[in-house]
Amino acid sequence: MRRLFSLAVFFVLVALGQLAQAGAPPQITSFQASCASPCADSASISLSASVYVTSPATVREVAFYRSGQATPLATRTASPWKYTWSGVAPGSYSFTAVVTDSTGAQGTSNAQSIKVVQTPQVTLSAPAAGANLLTGSPVTLTASITDPDNIGVSNVNFYNAASWIAGASSPSAANTFSASATFTKTGAASLTAVAYNNRGTKTTSPVVNVTLSAPPANVPPPRITSFDPVCAWPCADAASIALSATAYANSPNTIRQVDFYLAGQATPLATVRTAPYQYTWKNAPPGTHVLSAVVTDSAGQQGSSATKTIRVWRTPQVALTAPLAGATVAAGVPVTLIATITDPDGIGVTPVNFYNGAHWVAGASTPASPNTFVVTATFAQAGPLNLLAVAYNNLGTSTTSATLSVMAGTTASPPPASTGPFAYLAIEGADRLAVVDTARDALLASVPVGAGPQSVAIAPDGGRVYVANAAAATVSILDATLPGVVGLIALPNPPRSLAVSPDGARLYVSGGAANAVQTIDLTTQNVFASIAVGSDPQGLALNREGSRLFVANRADASISVLATASNTLLVTWPLPATSEPTVLALDAAGARLFVTAAGTNALYVLDATSGALLSTVPLPMRPRGLALSSDETKVLVSNGNGLDRGEVTVVKLADGSVRHLPLPTGARPIGVAMHPDASRIYVASQSEGLVHVLDAATGAILSSVAVGSGPYALGHFIAWPQTNLALISPMANAWVNQARPKLEFAWATRCLTFDCQLGEDYYRGAQLLVSIGGAAAAGSTTFTAGRVEWIPDAPLAQGSVNFSALLKDRLGRY
Incomplete structure (x- = not known):
């Protein structure tokens, strides 16, 4: 054992001797770069290295380098091998250490990176320096943040010298914090803003000096001397309206701000604090808009302009409705092409040109019937056709239909058979029922019904479709296989919602009589019972057995529960006083009742047995339509602000999570439904004359089907075979x-x-x-x-x- 140990020592010594003779280079065994917190602005970065050299060589020096620089930041010739770089400006840096031994050999460390951030800066942007502010009147203090490294500012406090005067915990706009303060003492004021950032530090703005003066007596209020809104031609669809006002304040008061308002809205479209007082309202939706300007002076007094009215038109839309998509037309034989116009504002269309791709086919200068242009064309060659129609309107613009693909062949044939299901949509503005094939997302038919249709109900066996015509106070009965009107039921009041009994024998109608639900025998088409409910009954929901009918009473904020066998009221459940319940949906088990609350922008989930409120889901805007997914895992609510913004809110029932699926600017959604296979969502946009088809998984708009002016489409409007x-x-x-x-x-x-x-x-x-x-x-x-x-x-x-x-x-x- 001793002999072996000696041999091992001998070989180690020989190896070390050979290493020294070979002149092995020195090494940086560790290198660290650290930045003192918060590592911002004029920072201090500490560089530290540990080195190793092979005897008999010694360390000559250790140099610290910044990437990209030939000259070292510092050189150290004796331990400790450290250096502190002070006053480092914001930016990203990379460092290395290089050791040189007494033989001139060198070793380099791995690079170390440090980022020095720029602390968010703050300036007091309002009031302006030198401003004369009046005591006793609110003053808006505004701090503007510059945050190039996106550190974030959590709150801003405002000070007069060392005295706190106001604070803002959330931004009023991007990189802007505002607060209101009222000064009580006259004299000079030195205002600053202190911004607290998410790194736990703060910055203070430069001082803004202002003068605080007592308000003069009997100074007249300011006034708007001119207000001229102008809508850019053609002032249609998503329009741009330029708002411009001239304001005057009586001395010594000054103009604090000018607000531009849309009638009926408490929040201004814009607030402008410096001249010129101008703002462009972009994407203004179709409709009649009443606008005004309000000036506020430094004393808090206000003056308003006269109102001005701007009409934003809805451009007529065109759809190619014949031949049907996927059909085969005979080459060399005249083919009828039909373009259907949706013109809710009565602008007028003339002419309509028809194209195959980019090639003109035919034109029609006058309609064959209201809102219908018909031409005959012959396609000489067999092959695919990509047909479209271009409608020129009296605004001087044009709209183009979706492309319709058909085939020119040796013989004509109908389009491929559809697998359904079909959507039946009440088109209020056109007095029609639109039938959409959801397999192709194409309009198949547009059937005349009564005036002002708003909702539909489909018989359980699929043979009949019932349409509530609010303006005509009737219910149209349609044969779903034709389709065509086969019956008409007159009512004393406008009907709102419909429900059909499971056996198809009875139709329940809300609103058809004052504060009542009417029961109609569908064999005789006569009303045989009228059940008193709450005020202004709206939505209906019938359980699977048909024994219980739930009624949403909008005006008195309640739910009525009816026994259908006896046509009697069982119980009334109160809801929050301002809730305005409108649309109902009931799950298949009859356990949960879903209620849209238009007054409180919410979805209520009730126990369908006791009426107890199980949960409340806040909605971003006013709800209009409601539907359950076919597998009853989700609730869909269409909602909008009534102007230019709408969405479908999807509530997952398992955990209450919410998704927001936005609709195009200008959409005013009402009816909503999900395809039975849960792949797509259909939502009717009343303002656009369209049904938008959304991918249920992503919310992406897959297509938009033109169905006619003002689709209301309430009710469970998609039927499955x-x-x-x-x-x-x-x-x-x-x-x-x-x-x-x-x-x-x-x-x-x-x-x-x-x-x-x-x-x-x-x-x-x-x-x-x-x-x-x-x-x-x-x-x-x-x-x-x-x-x-x-x-x-x-x-x-x-x-x-x-x-x-x-x-x-x-x-x-x-």
Whole structure:
């Protein structure tokens, strides 16, 4: 053992000797760069190194370098190897240390990076230096922040010398903090603003010296001497309106600010504190806007201009409604092209030109019927056609339809059959019912109904669509397979909302009579009961069994619960006094009732048994439409400010989380619904004459379908094809010589309107529920197009067997 130990020592010594003879370079064994907190502005950065040299060499020097600089910041010839760089300006820096030994060999450290930030700076931007401020009147103090490194400012305090006078804990605008203060003593004032940043430090503004004077007696208020709003041509859709005012204040008072107001709004469109007093209101929505200017002087006195009115027009929209998308037209044979105009403001359209891509096809200078332009064109060559219509209006502008793709072939054929479902939308401004194929997101039909339609209801079997015509005080009945009006029910008052009983025998109408819900026998189309409810009844919701009807009473803020079997009022649940409940939705289990509160901008969730308020979801704007997703995991609420902004708020019921899906500027959303497969959201924009189709996952707008002027589209307006189930084999009362007999059913789908083709994919995930003797029976199920087979898992007992079957689709409907 001793011999081995000596040998090991010998080899180590030889190795070290060889290393020294080879002149191994020196090393920086550690290098640190640190910045003293808060590492901002004129900072101090400490550089420290540890070195190693191989004997017999010694350290000659250690130099500290800044990246990109040939000359070192400092050189040290003796330990400790440290240097402090002071007064470092904001910026990003990289440092290295280089050691040189007595033989001239060098070693370099890894680079170390330091960022010196610039502390947010603050200036007192109002009042101006030298201003004469009046005591006893509020003065706006404004601090402007410069924050190039985005550190953030948490709050700003304002001081007169050392005395605190006001504070602001949140910005009034980007990089701006404002507060109001009232001075009581006359004399000189030295104003400053102190900004506290998110690094825990503060900065103080330069002093602004002002004079505080007592207000003079009997100084007349200021006045607006001229106010001239001008709308840029053609003043349509998302317009730009230039607001300009000339203001005058009586000496010694001065003008503090000029505010521009839109009638009905408490908050000004803009506040301008320095001349010229001008502001451009961009994206002003269509409508009649009443505008004014208000001047405030340094004493707090005000003067208002006369109101001025600006009309922003809605440009007529055009849709190519014939031929249908996807159809094949015969080459060489005349084809009818139809353009439908939506012109809510009556601007007028002439002419309309039709194009195939960029090539002009035909033109029409006069309408064939109101808002309809028709031409005939012949396409000589077979092949794809990309048709569109361009409508020229009396404002001197034009609009272009969406491109409609068809095929020119040897023979004509209808468009591919649709798989549905179909959306039925009440178009208030055009007195029509629009039918949209959601498989292609295309308008299929526009059917005349009564005046002012607002909501729809679809019969459970899909055979009928009912439309509430508010202006006409009628309900139109339409055959969904035509579609066309097959009946009309007159009412004493404008109807608001509709609900159909599960058996399709009764129609419930709110608003059709004063403060009542009317029950209509759909066989005779006569009203046979009128149930008194609260004031101004609006939305309706019927439970799955059809035994309970819920009514939203807007004016007296309550929910009425009705027993439909006896047509009586069971109970009334009060809501917050200013809530204005309007639209209702009930989950399939009848457990939760969802209520839009237009007065409080909220969604209420009630216990549908007791009426207890389970939760309140605040909404950003006034709610208009409400719908449950088909899987009942989400609630959709359309809401808007009534002017130029709208969105769909999506509430996830599992955790109450909220998503906000914005709509285009100028949209005024009302009705909303989700596609039964939960992939898309449909929302009607009353101001645009469009139905916007949103991706339910991302909120992106996939398409916008022109449906006519003023779509209201309240009600559950998307219908899914209905299915009937019939036993094929064995026949009823037949003898079966099998313990586990195979039951074979046929299922037929009623597509509600137009042609449709549904195959096996439609029932992927569906269930056939079989009961034997009233008890659920287990078995295996096989689906094919138009057929479903079921075989029991266990042998059946001998004797007579009574069974029933229900087909439950993938969305849980029977």
